[in-house]
């Protein structure tokens with residue numbers, strides 16, 4: 001990341017495995033075939049991510065750098081009417097290095113699912129796995145407990161190798177609130193917001209194999225031959241085909257192997273701003289959930305000063 005760009009993230013943190021991210025040439029140092037057992041099937045990427053975003057300037061670079069460290073090799077980003085004009089400046093270096101493909105979302109309202117479908121149609125054939133997440137979601141393996149083998153570089157790619165026989169793995173959320181911040185503090189989201197709900201949410205997001213998806217969905221998809229997705233423990237997630245919609249939850253929720261840290265509100269000011277814009281929060285919920293009771297620092301395992 002360029003020094004200027006890093007300053008815009010507002011922090012001097014280096015992601016642990018991204019010490020080579022200063023290079024500005026086109027070589028994708030994040031792509032390698034060295035992950036044992038990872039079968040790319042002659043695709044350009046083993047793992048890519050798709051996201052639709054709107055007005056996320058402050059957060060994009062942290063999100064990109066974090067997921068590069070986790071092992072995401074390429075990002076298909078779809079701009080949904082962001083107001084500012086800095087997107088090209090922010091993402092330019094990543095686009096030139098072949099790490100980001102930037103496009104516009106395909107419609108005006110309720111755009112996520114049609115845009116995911118477009119992404120699968122246009123780019124699905126290029127990637128063995130594709131994670132469908134938002135910019136306020138950080139996808140990561142759960143840190144190993146003591147005595148377990150420490151993960152090497154690109155731990156998310158390594159974790160996925162054991163799910164290759166399934167069309168998708170569904171990952172539960174851990175939901176974070178404001179951590180009592182009124183305004184967004186400078187610095188990294190991962191550092192600033194450390195209080196989360198005690199229990200993981202049943203809600204999931206997917207990491208899917210586009211080749212095996214029949215129809216794209218938001219949290220989960222419909223898969224070819226009615227194959228079921230699995231949760232992190234490789235249990236099939238029941239899909240009631242007569243009700244039509246692929247399930248967006250996995251019960252019981254668990255985050256022992258994989259998790260998504262979902263920074264749902266960030267500061268109160270930010271949350272109210274989003275509430276006004278998108279009506280995504282019911283304010284009553286927000287009052288209850290604003291300050292979650294549990295401290296979570298596992299995300300810090302993946303970053304270091």
Ligand SMILES: *[C@@H]1O[C@H](CO)[C@@H](O)[C@H](O)[C@H]1NC(C)=O
Pocket residue numbers: 025026096
């Ligand atoms: C990087 O890519 C750009 C555009 O694709 C090209 O013009 C440039 O020569 C490349 N640089 C290197 C070092 O390969």
Ligand SMILES: *[C@@H]1O[C@H](CO)[C@@H](O)[C@H](O)[C@H]1NC(C)=O
Pocket residue numbers: 180291
């Ligand atoms: C949140 O911040 C307010 C005002 O700074 C303080 O009075 C309150 O004790 C804090 N709450 C928690 C749970 O730390």
Ligand SMILES: *[C@@H]1O[C@H](CO)[C@@H](O)[C@H](O)[C@H]1NC(C)=O
Pocket residue numbers: 240241242243
């Ligand atoms: C599946 O969905 C149908 C239609 O919504 C419903 O009638 C049925 O009870 C559901 N089956 C199960 C096992 O949940």
